[in-house]
Amino acid sequence: MKISTRSRYGVRMMADLADNYGKAPVFLKDIARREDISEKYLSIIVISLRSAGLIQSTRGAHGGYVLIRPPEQISVKDIYDALEGDISLVDCVRNPQDCLRASTCPTRDVWSCVSDKISETLGSITLADLVQERRQKAENNLKSNI
Numbered sequence: 362m363k364i365s366t367r368s369r370y371g372v373r374m375m376a377d378l379a380d381n382y383g384k385a386p387v388f389l390k391d392i393a394r395r396e397d398i399s400e401k402y403l404s405i406i407v408i409s410l411r412s413a414g415l416i417q418s419t420r421g422a423h424g425g426y427v428l429i430r431p432p433e434q435i436s437v438k439d440i441y442d443a444l445e446g447d448i449s450l451v452d453c454v455r456n457p458q459d460c461l462r463a464s465t466c467p468t469r470d471v472w473s474c475v476s477d478k479i480s481e482t483l484g485s486i487t488l489a490d491l492v493q494e495r496r497q498k499a500e501n502n503l504k505s506n507i
Contacts, residue, residue, distance in 0.1 A: 362450055362479075364441075370398050371406045371444045372437055376495065378416065379432035379488035386418075386425030406444065413443030432488035441483055448480045449473075 377392045389407065393400035407426065410416045415435060416426050428435065441448065449455040451472045457463035 365445060367406060368441050368444050370396070370402060371410065372440050372491070373398065374403055374406060375410070375415070375428070375435065375440050375488055376491040378426060378428050379435070379492045380495065382428055382432050382492075385423065386427050388425045392426075409443050410440070413439070415439060415443055428488070432492060435488045436484045437486045437488075437491075438480060438483035448483070449476045450479075 373396045374392050377396055378387055381387050389403050390400050392398070393403050407416065407418070411418060414429055417429050418424065418426050438448070447455050449472075451469070453460035453463045453466070453469050454473045454476050457469075460466070460469075463469055
C-alpha cells in the first residue's frame with residue numbers, strides 16, 4: 362500500500378494550519394512556500410478538506426484558511442478519509458457483497474485486519490501530535506547545528 366501524494370500533501374498542509382492554530386488565517390501561498398508544495402495542487406486539496414468540515418476559508422485581505430476544530434480533535438485518519446475515502450486495502454473488505462468468495466476467502470480476513478490496524482493507527486495520531494513532533498525535530502536540529 363502506498364499513501365498518495367494527495368494525502369501526504371494534505372496532511373502536511375493540515376499540520377501547517379495546526380501549527381498556526383489560534384492565529385490569523387493562513388494564505389495558501391504561504392503554506393505552499395513553507396511546505397514546498399505547488400499552490401495549485403493545494404488549491405485542489407482544500408476543496409475536499411473544506412467539504413469534509415475540517416477547514417474553512419475566509420476571503421479578503423485578512424483571509425486565508427483555518428482549522429474548524431482544535432488540532433487535538435483532528436486525526437490523520439480524518440484527513441485521509443476526506444481526501445481518499447475508506448482505507449480498505451481491497452474492495453471486498455468494504456463491500457463483501459461485491460465478491461462471490463468473500464464468505465469463504467481466507468485472505469479477506471488478513472486484508473480486513475491490516476486495514477483495521479492502519480485505520481486505528483491513523484486515528485490515534487492527531488494534528489497536535491504532528492505539531493509537537495515538528496517542533497521537537499526543529500529544536501533537535503538547532504541543537505545539533507550549534
